[in-house]
Amino acid sequence: MNHNLLQQTLGNIACELPGATRIFHAHKLDFCCGGQLSLSEAAARRGIDAEAIADELQALGALKAEAVDWRTAPDAELISHILERYHARHRLQLPELIRLAQRVEQVHGDRDDCPAGLTDLLRYMQQELESHMLKEEHILFPALLDGMGLQATAPISVMRMEHEQHGAALQRLFELTQQITPPANACNTWRALYSGLDEFVRDLMQHIHLENNVLFSNALNPTRQSL
Structure with missing residues:
Protein backbone atom coordinates (compact mmCIF):
# COMPACT_ATOMS: atom_id res chain seq x y z
CA MET A 1 0.00 0.00 0.00
CA ALA A 67 -15.74 11.64 7.29
CA VAL A 68 -17.71 13.36 4.52
CA ASP A 69 -16.47 12.55 1.03
CA TRP A 70 -16.98 15.97 -0.55
CA ARG A 71 -16.30 14.59 -4.04
CA THR A 72 -19.71 12.94 -4.06
CA ALA A 73 -21.61 15.67 -2.22
CA PRO A 74 -24.01 17.92 -4.15
CA ASP A 75 -22.38 21.12 -5.38
CA ALA A 76 -24.81 23.21 -3.35
CA GLU A 77 -23.82 21.39 -0.14
CA LEU A 78 -20.09 21.77 -0.79
CA ILE A 79 -20.41 25.45 -1.69
CA SER A 80 -22.47 26.09 1.43
CA HIS A 81 -19.79 24.37 3.49
CA ILE A 82 -17.03 26.47 1.92
CA LEU A 83 -18.95 29.69 2.53
CA GLU A 84 -19.83 28.94 6.14
CA ARG A 85 -16.70 27.10 7.25
CA TYR A 86 -14.02 29.06 5.40
CA HIS A 87 -15.18 32.36 3.89
CA ALA A 88 -16.91 33.44 7.08
CA ARG A 89 -14.07 32.11 9.24
CA HIS A 90 -11.35 33.97 7.34
CA ARG A 91 -13.26 37.23 7.75
CA LEU A 92 -13.18 36.70 11.50
CA GLN A 93 -9.61 35.46 11.71
CA LEU A 94 -7.66 38.08 9.81
CA PRO A 95 -8.63 41.29 11.66
CA GLU A 96 -7.60 39.75 14.98
CA LEU A 97 -4.37 38.33 13.54
CA ILE A 98 -3.51 41.75 12.14
CA ARG A 99 -4.15 43.35 15.53
CA LEU A 100 -1.95 40.83 17.32
CA ALA A 101 0.83 41.05 14.73
CA GLN A 102 0.85 44.84 14.97
CA ARG A 103 1.14 44.61 18.75
CA VAL A 104 4.04 42.12 18.58
CA GLU A 105 5.92 44.25 16.06
CA GLN A 106 5.39 47.40 18.11
CA VAL A 107 6.56 45.88 21.39
CA HIS A 108 9.27 43.53 20.16
CA GLY A 109 10.47 45.27 17.00
CA ASP A 110 14.01 45.58 18.36
CA ARG A 111 14.45 41.79 18.58
CA ASP A 112 16.13 39.83 15.80
CA ASP A 113 13.47 37.13 15.98
CA CYS A 114 10.56 39.57 15.68
CA PRO A 115 8.46 38.80 12.56
CA ALA A 116 9.05 42.22 11.01
CA GLY A 117 6.68 42.81 8.11
CA LEU A 118 4.08 40.28 9.25
CA THR A 119 1.40 42.92 9.81
CA ASP A 120 1.79 44.25 6.28
CA LEU A 121 1.74 40.73 4.86
CA LEU A 122 -1.48 39.88 6.71
CA ARG A 123 -3.11 43.10 5.53
CA TYR A 124 -2.14 42.21 1.97
CA MET A 125 -3.54 38.70 2.39
CA GLN A 126 -6.76 40.08 3.84
CA GLN A 127 -7.23 42.41 0.88
CA GLU A 128 -6.43 39.74 -1.71
CA LEU A 129 -8.49 37.06 -0.03
CA GLU A 130 -11.53 39.32 0.36
CA SER A 131 -11.40 40.22 -3.34
CA HIS A 132 -11.02 36.55 -4.22
CA MET A 133 -13.93 35.41 -2.05
CA LEU A 134 -16.24 38.12 -3.41
CA LYS A 135 -15.54 36.92 -6.97
CA GLU A 136 -16.47 33.41 -5.94
CA GLU A 137 -19.58 34.50 -4.06
CA HIS A 138 -20.96 36.80 -6.76
CA ILE A 139 -19.73 35.21 -9.99
CA LEU A 140 -18.30 31.70 -9.88
CA PHE A 141 -20.39 29.95 -7.25
CA PRO A 142 -23.73 31.14 -8.71
CA ALA A 143 -22.57 29.92 -12.13
CA LEU A 144 -21.69 26.50 -10.75
CA LEU A 145 -25.01 26.28 -8.93
CA ASP A 146 -26.71 27.01 -12.27
CA GLY A 147 -24.95 23.99 -13.79
CA MET A 148 -22.52 26.04 -15.87
CA GLY A 149 -19.40 24.17 -14.78
CA LEU A 150 -17.97 23.55 -18.25
CA GLN A 151 -18.74 27.15 -19.21
CA ALA A 152 -16.85 28.43 -16.17
CA THR A 153 -13.39 27.36 -17.33
CA ALA A 154 -12.07 30.93 -17.50
CA PRO A 155 -13.15 32.09 -14.02
CA ILE A 156 -11.98 28.79 -12.54
CA SER A 157 -8.56 29.36 -14.12
CA VAL A 158 -8.45 32.82 -12.55
CA MET A 159 -9.38 31.44 -9.13
CA ARG A 160 -6.70 28.76 -9.38
CA MET A 161 -4.12 31.39 -10.33
CA GLU A 162 -5.13 33.45 -7.31
CA HIS A 163 -4.83 30.34 -5.15
CA GLU A 164 -1.21 30.11 -6.31
CA GLN A 165 -0.72 33.69 -5.14
CA HIS A 166 -2.24 32.82 -1.76
CA GLY A 167 0.19 29.90 -1.57
CA ALA A 168 3.14 32.21 -2.23
CA ALA A 169 1.93 34.51 0.55
CA LEU A 170 1.76 31.53 2.92
CA GLN A 171 5.36 30.65 2.10
CA ARG A 172 6.36 34.20 2.99
CA LEU A 173 4.39 33.89 6.24
CA PHE A 174 6.34 30.73 7.11
CA GLU A 175 9.62 32.53 6.42
CA LEU A 176 8.75 35.49 8.64
CA THR A 177 7.61 33.31 11.55
CA GLN A 178 10.22 30.53 11.49
CA GLN A 179 7.55 28.06 10.34
CA ILE A 180 5.09 29.58 12.85
CA THR A 181 7.36 28.69 15.78
CA PRO A 182 7.39 31.24 18.62
CA PRO A 183 10.64 31.90 20.48
CA ALA A 184 11.06 30.08 23.79
CA ASN A 185 10.64 33.36 25.70
CA ALA A 186 7.75 34.71 23.61
CA CYS A 187 5.08 36.66 25.47
CA ASN A 188 1.45 35.55 25.60
CA THR A 189 0.44 37.91 22.78
CA TRP A 190 3.16 36.48 20.55
CA ARG A 191 2.08 32.92 21.35
CA ALA A 192 -1.58 33.77 20.76
CA LEU A 193 -0.64 35.28 17.40
CA TYR A 194 1.21 32.16 16.27
CA SER A 195 -1.55 29.87 17.52
CA GLY A 196 -4.04 31.89 15.48
CA LEU A 197 -1.74 31.87 12.45
CA ASP A 198 -1.46 28.09 12.64
CA GLU A 199 -5.25 27.75 12.65
CA PHE A 200 -5.61 30.24 9.79
CA VAL A 201 -3.03 28.44 7.65
CA ARG A 202 -4.71 25.08 8.23
CA ASP A 203 -8.09 26.54 7.30
CA LEU A 204 -6.82 28.34 4.20
CA MET A 205 -5.02 25.28 2.88
CA GLN A 206 -8.08 23.10 3.41
CA HIS A 207 -10.23 25.78 1.79
CA ILE A 208 -8.03 25.90 -1.32
CA HIS A 209 -7.84 22.10 -1.42
CA LEU A 210 -11.63 21.72 -1.44
CA GLU A 211 -11.94 24.20 -4.28
CA ASN A 212 -8.99 23.13 -6.45
CA ASN A 213 -9.18 19.38 -5.98
CA VAL A 214 -12.91 18.85 -5.48
CA LEU A 215 -15.28 21.66 -6.50
CA PHE A 216 -13.39 22.88 -9.56
CA SER A 217 -12.38 19.38 -10.66
CA ASN A 218 -16.01 18.27 -10.46
CA ALA A 219 -17.18 21.32 -12.37
CA LEU A 220 -14.77 20.65 -15.25
CA ASN A 221 -15.48 16.92 -15.41
CA PRO A 222 -17.75 16.39 -18.45
CA THR A 223 -18.71 12.87 -17.33
CA ARG A 224 -20.01 13.97 -13.95
CA GLN A 225 -23.73 14.42 -13.69
CA SER A 226 -24.89 17.75 -12.25
CA LEU A 227 -25.81 17.26 -8.61
Missing part, protein backbone atom coordinates in the same frame (compact mmCIF):
# COMPACT_ATOMS: atom_id res chain seq x y z
CA ASN A 2 2.90 2.35 0.73
CA HIS A 3 4.08 2.18 -2.89
CA ASN A 4 0.59 3.15 -4.02
CA LEU A 5 0.51 6.09 -1.61
CA LEU A 6 3.93 7.28 -2.74
CA GLN A 7 2.72 7.56 -6.33
CA GLN A 8 -0.60 9.23 -5.54
CA THR A 9 -0.90 13.01 -5.65
CA LEU A 10 -1.19 14.96 -2.42
CA GLY A 11 -4.56 16.29 -3.58
CA ASN A 12 -5.93 12.81 -4.16
CA ILE A 13 -4.66 11.53 -0.81
CA ALA A 14 -6.19 14.55 0.93
CA CYS A 15 -9.53 13.65 -0.68
CA GLU A 16 -9.26 9.94 0.09
CA LEU A 17 -7.97 9.90 3.66
CA PRO A 18 -9.57 11.93 6.45
CA GLY A 19 -6.78 13.28 8.61
CA ALA A 20 -4.22 13.29 5.80
CA THR A 21 -4.21 17.07 5.69
CA ARG A 22 -3.12 17.18 9.33
CA ILE A 23 -0.13 15.01 8.49
CA PHE A 24 0.70 17.09 5.42
CA HIS A 25 0.50 20.26 7.48
CA ALA A 26 2.83 18.83 10.12
CA HIS A 27 5.41 18.03 7.44
CA LYS A 28 4.89 21.34 5.58
CA LEU A 29 3.63 19.60 2.43
CA ASP A 30 1.46 21.80 0.22
CA PHE A 31 -1.60 19.70 -0.65
CA CYS A 32 -3.65 22.61 -1.98
CA CYS A 33 -1.68 24.62 -4.56
CA GLY A 34 0.88 21.83 -4.83
CA GLY A 35 -1.72 19.08 -4.80
CA GLN A 36 -0.74 17.80 -8.24
CA LEU A 37 2.61 16.49 -6.98
CA SER A 38 2.93 12.86 -5.90
CA LEU A 39 3.78 12.19 -2.27
CA SER A 40 7.19 10.93 -3.39
CA GLU A 41 7.92 14.09 -5.41
CA ALA A 42 6.67 16.47 -2.74
CA ALA A 43 8.68 14.78 0.00
CA ALA A 44 11.81 14.81 -2.16
CA ARG A 45 11.45 18.56 -2.70
CA ARG A 46 11.25 19.04 1.06
CA GLY A 47 14.10 16.63 1.73
CA ILE A 48 12.02 14.42 4.02
CA ASP A 49 11.28 10.69 4.20
CA ALA A 50 8.32 9.87 1.97
CA GLU A 51 8.13 6.29 3.28
CA ALA A 52 7.73 7.49 6.85
CA ILE A 53 4.92 9.84 5.83
CA ALA A 54 3.27 7.02 3.89
CA ASP A 55 3.37 4.90 7.07
CA GLU A 56 1.56 7.68 8.95
CA LEU A 57 -1.03 7.95 6.19
CA GLN A 58 -1.57 4.21 6.07
CA ALA A 59 -2.66 4.29 9.70
CA LEU A 60 -5.50 6.61 8.73
CA GLY A 61 -7.15 4.10 6.41
CA ALA A 62 -9.45 2.69 9.08
CA LEU A 63 -10.92 6.17 9.67
CA LYS A 64 -11.91 6.74 6.05
CA ALA A 65 -15.59 5.94 6.45
CA GLU A 66 -16.07 8.40 9.30
Whole structure:
Protein backbone atom coordinates (compact mmCIF):
# COMPACT_ATOMS: atom_id res chain seq x y z
CA MET A 1 0.00 0.00 0.00
CA ASN A 2 2.90 2.35 0.73
CA HIS A 3 4.08 2.18 -2.89
CA ASN A 4 0.59 3.15 -4.02
CA LEU A 5 0.51 6.09 -1.61
CA LEU A 6 3.93 7.28 -2.74
CA GLN A 7 2.72 7.56 -6.33
CA GLN A 8 -0.60 9.23 -5.54
CA THR A 9 -0.90 13.01 -5.65
CA LEU A 10 -1.19 14.96 -2.42
CA GLY A 11 -4.56 16.29 -3.58
CA ASN A 12 -5.93 12.81 -4.16
CA ILE A 13 -4.66 11.53 -0.81
CA ALA A 14 -6.19 14.55 0.93
CA CYS A 15 -9.53 13.65 -0.68
CA GLU A 16 -9.26 9.94 0.09
CA LEU A 17 -7.97 9.90 3.66
CA PRO A 18 -9.57 11.93 6.45
CA GLY A 19 -6.78 13.28 8.61
CA ALA A 20 -4.22 13.29 5.80
CA THR A 21 -4.21 17.07 5.69
CA ARG A 22 -3.12 17.18 9.33
CA ILE A 23 -0.13 15.01 8.49
CA PHE A 24 0.70 17.09 5.42
CA HIS A 25 0.50 20.26 7.48
CA ALA A 26 2.83 18.83 10.12
CA HIS A 27 5.41 18.03 7.44
CA LYS A 28 4.89 21.34 5.58
CA LEU A 29 3.63 19.60 2.43
CA ASP A 30 1.46 21.80 0.22
CA PHE A 31 -1.60 19.70 -0.65
CA CYS A 32 -3.65 22.61 -1.98
CA CYS A 33 -1.68 24.62 -4.56
CA GLY A 34 0.88 21.83 -4.83
CA GLY A 35 -1.72 19.08 -4.80
CA GLN A 36 -0.74 17.80 -8.24
CA LEU A 37 2.61 16.49 -6.98
CA SER A 38 2.93 12.86 -5.90
CA LEU A 39 3.78 12.19 -2.27
CA SER A 40 7.19 10.93 -3.39
CA GLU A 41 7.92 14.09 -5.41
CA ALA A 42 6.67 16.47 -2.74
CA ALA A 43 8.68 14.78 0.00
CA ALA A 44 11.81 14.81 -2.16
CA ARG A 45 11.45 18.56 -2.70
CA ARG A 46 11.25 19.04 1.06
CA GLY A 47 14.10 16.63 1.73
CA ILE A 48 12.02 14.42 4.02
CA ASP A 49 11.28 10.69 4.20
CA ALA A 50 8.32 9.87 1.97
CA GLU A 51 8.13 6.29 3.28
CA ALA A 52 7.73 7.49 6.85
CA ILE A 53 4.92 9.84 5.83
CA ALA A 54 3.27 7.02 3.89
CA ASP A 55 3.37 4.90 7.07
CA GLU A 56 1.56 7.68 8.95
CA LEU A 57 -1.03 7.95 6.19
CA GLN A 58 -1.57 4.21 6.07
CA ALA A 59 -2.66 4.29 9.70
CA LEU A 60 -5.50 6.61 8.73
CA GLY A 61 -7.15 4.10 6.41
CA ALA A 62 -9.45 2.69 9.08
CA LEU A 63 -10.92 6.17 9.67
CA LYS A 64 -11.91 6.74 6.05
CA ALA A 65 -15.59 5.94 6.45
CA GLU A 66 -16.07 8.40 9.30
CA ALA A 67 -15.74 11.64 7.29
CA VAL A 68 -17.71 13.36 4.52
CA ASP A 69 -16.47 12.55 1.03
CA TRP A 70 -16.98 15.97 -0.55
CA ARG A 71 -16.30 14.59 -4.04
CA THR A 72 -19.71 12.94 -4.06
CA ALA A 73 -21.61 15.67 -2.22
CA PRO A 74 -24.01 17.92 -4.15
CA ASP A 75 -22.38 21.12 -5.38
CA ALA A 76 -24.81 23.21 -3.35
CA GLU A 77 -23.82 21.39 -0.14
CA LEU A 78 -20.09 21.77 -0.79
CA ILE A 79 -20.41 25.45 -1.69
CA SER A 80 -22.47 26.09 1.43
CA HIS A 81 -19.79 24.37 3.49
CA ILE A 82 -17.03 26.47 1.92
CA LEU A 83 -18.95 29.69 2.53
CA GLU A 84 -19.83 28.94 6.14
CA ARG A 85 -16.70 27.10 7.25
CA TYR A 86 -14.02 29.06 5.40
CA HIS A 87 -15.18 32.36 3.89
CA ALA A 88 -16.91 33.44 7.08
CA ARG A 89 -14.07 32.11 9.24
CA HIS A 90 -11.35 33.97 7.34
CA ARG A 91 -13.26 37.23 7.75
CA LEU A 92 -13.18 36.70 11.50
CA GLN A 93 -9.61 35.46 11.71
CA LEU A 94 -7.66 38.08 9.81
CA PRO A 95 -8.63 41.29 11.66
CA GLU A 96 -7.60 39.75 14.98
CA LEU A 97 -4.37 38.33 13.54
CA ILE A 98 -3.51 41.75 12.14
CA ARG A 99 -4.15 43.35 15.53
CA LEU A 100 -1.95 40.83 17.32
CA ALA A 101 0.83 41.05 14.73
CA GLN A 102 0.85 44.84 14.97
CA ARG A 103 1.14 44.61 18.75
CA VAL A 104 4.04 42.12 18.58
CA GLU A 105 5.92 44.25 16.06
CA GLN A 106 5.39 47.40 18.11
CA VAL A 107 6.56 45.88 21.39
CA HIS A 108 9.27 43.53 20.16
CA GLY A 109 10.47 45.27 17.00
CA ASP A 110 14.01 45.58 18.36
CA ARG A 111 14.45 41.79 18.58
CA ASP A 112 16.13 39.83 15.80
CA ASP A 113 13.47 37.13 15.98
CA CYS A 114 10.56 39.57 15.68
CA PRO A 115 8.46 38.80 12.56
CA ALA A 116 9.05 42.22 11.01
CA GLY A 117 6.68 42.81 8.11
CA LEU A 118 4.08 40.28 9.25
CA THR A 119 1.40 42.92 9.81
CA ASP A 120 1.79 44.25 6.28
CA LEU A 121 1.74 40.73 4.86
CA LEU A 122 -1.48 39.88 6.71
CA ARG A 123 -3.11 43.10 5.53
CA TYR A 124 -2.14 42.21 1.97
CA MET A 125 -3.54 38.70 2.39
CA GLN A 126 -6.76 40.08 3.84
CA GLN A 127 -7.23 42.41 0.88
CA GLU A 128 -6.43 39.74 -1.71
CA LEU A 129 -8.49 37.06 -0.03
CA GLU A 130 -11.53 39.32 0.36
CA SER A 131 -11.40 40.22 -3.34
CA HIS A 132 -11.02 36.55 -4.22
CA MET A 133 -13.93 35.41 -2.05
CA LEU A 134 -16.24 38.12 -3.41
CA LYS A 135 -15.54 36.92 -6.97
CA GLU A 136 -16.47 33.41 -5.94
CA GLU A 137 -19.58 34.50 -4.06
CA HIS A 138 -20.96 36.80 -6.76
CA ILE A 139 -19.73 35.21 -9.99
CA LEU A 140 -18.30 31.70 -9.88
CA PHE A 141 -20.39 29.95 -7.25
CA PRO A 142 -23.73 31.14 -8.71
CA ALA A 143 -22.57 29.92 -12.13
CA LEU A 144 -21.69 26.50 -10.75
CA LEU A 145 -25.01 26.28 -8.93
CA ASP A 146 -26.71 27.01 -12.27
CA GLY A 147 -24.95 23.99 -13.79
CA MET A 148 -22.52 26.04 -15.87
CA GLY A 149 -19.40 24.17 -14.78
CA LEU A 150 -17.97 23.55 -18.25
CA GLN A 151 -18.74 27.15 -19.21
CA ALA A 152 -16.85 28.43 -16.17
CA THR A 153 -13.39 27.36 -17.33
CA ALA A 154 -12.07 30.93 -17.50
CA PRO A 155 -13.15 32.09 -14.02
CA ILE A 156 -11.98 28.79 -12.54
CA SER A 157 -8.56 29.36 -14.12
CA VAL A 158 -8.45 32.82 -12.55
CA MET A 159 -9.38 31.44 -9.13
CA ARG A 160 -6.70 28.76 -9.38
CA MET A 161 -4.12 31.39 -10.33
CA GLU A 162 -5.13 33.45 -7.31
CA HIS A 163 -4.83 30.34 -5.15
CA GLU A 164 -1.21 30.11 -6.31
CA GLN A 165 -0.72 33.69 -5.14
CA HIS A 166 -2.24 32.82 -1.76
CA GLY A 167 0.19 29.90 -1.57
CA ALA A 168 3.14 32.21 -2.23
CA ALA A 169 1.93 34.51 0.55
CA LEU A 170 1.76 31.53 2.92
CA GLN A 171 5.36 30.65 2.10
CA ARG A 172 6.36 34.20 2.99
CA LEU A 173 4.39 33.89 6.24
CA PHE A 174 6.34 30.73 7.11
CA GLU A 175 9.62 32.53 6.42
CA LEU A 176 8.75 35.49 8.64
CA THR A 177 7.61 33.31 11.55
CA GLN A 178 10.22 30.53 11.49
CA GLN A 179 7.55 28.06 10.34
CA ILE A 180 5.09 29.58 12.85
CA THR A 181 7.36 28.69 15.78
CA PRO A 182 7.39 31.24 18.62
CA PRO A 183 10.64 31.90 20.48
CA ALA A 184 11.06 30.08 23.79
CA ASN A 185 10.64 33.36 25.70
CA ALA A 186 7.75 34.71 23.61
CA CYS A 187 5.08 36.66 25.47
CA ASN A 188 1.45 35.55 25.60
CA THR A 189 0.44 37.91 22.78
CA TRP A 190 3.16 36.48 20.55
CA ARG A 191 2.08 32.92 21.35
CA ALA A 192 -1.58 33.77 20.76
CA LEU A 193 -0.64 35.28 17.40
CA TYR A 194 1.21 32.16 16.27
CA SER A 195 -1.55 29.87 17.52
CA GLY A 196 -4.04 31.89 15.48
CA LEU A 197 -1.74 31.87 12.45
CA ASP A 198 -1.46 28.09 12.64
CA GLU A 199 -5.25 27.75 12.65
CA PHE A 200 -5.61 30.24 9.79
CA VAL A 201 -3.03 28.44 7.65
CA ARG A 202 -4.71 25.08 8.23
CA ASP A 203 -8.09 26.54 7.30
CA LEU A 204 -6.82 28.34 4.20
CA MET A 205 -5.02 25.28 2.88
CA GLN A 206 -8.08 23.10 3.41
CA HIS A 207 -10.23 25.78 1.79
CA ILE A 208 -8.03 25.90 -1.32
CA HIS A 209 -7.84 22.10 -1.42
CA LEU A 210 -11.63 21.72 -1.44
CA GLU A 211 -11.94 24.20 -4.28
CA ASN A 212 -8.99 23.13 -6.45
CA ASN A 213 -9.18 19.38 -5.98
CA VAL A 214 -12.91 18.85 -5.48
CA LEU A 215 -15.28 21.66 -6.50
CA PHE A 216 -13.39 22.88 -9.56
CA SER A 217 -12.38 19.38 -10.66
CA ASN A 218 -16.01 18.27 -10.46
CA ALA A 219 -17.18 21.32 -12.37
CA LEU A 220 -14.77 20.65 -15.25
CA ASN A 221 -15.48 16.92 -15.41
CA PRO A 222 -17.75 16.39 -18.45
CA THR A 223 -18.71 12.87 -17.33
CA ARG A 224 -20.01 13.97 -13.95
CA GLN A 225 -23.73 14.42 -13.69
CA SER A 226 -24.89 17.75 -12.25
CA LEU A 227 -25.81 17.26 -8.61
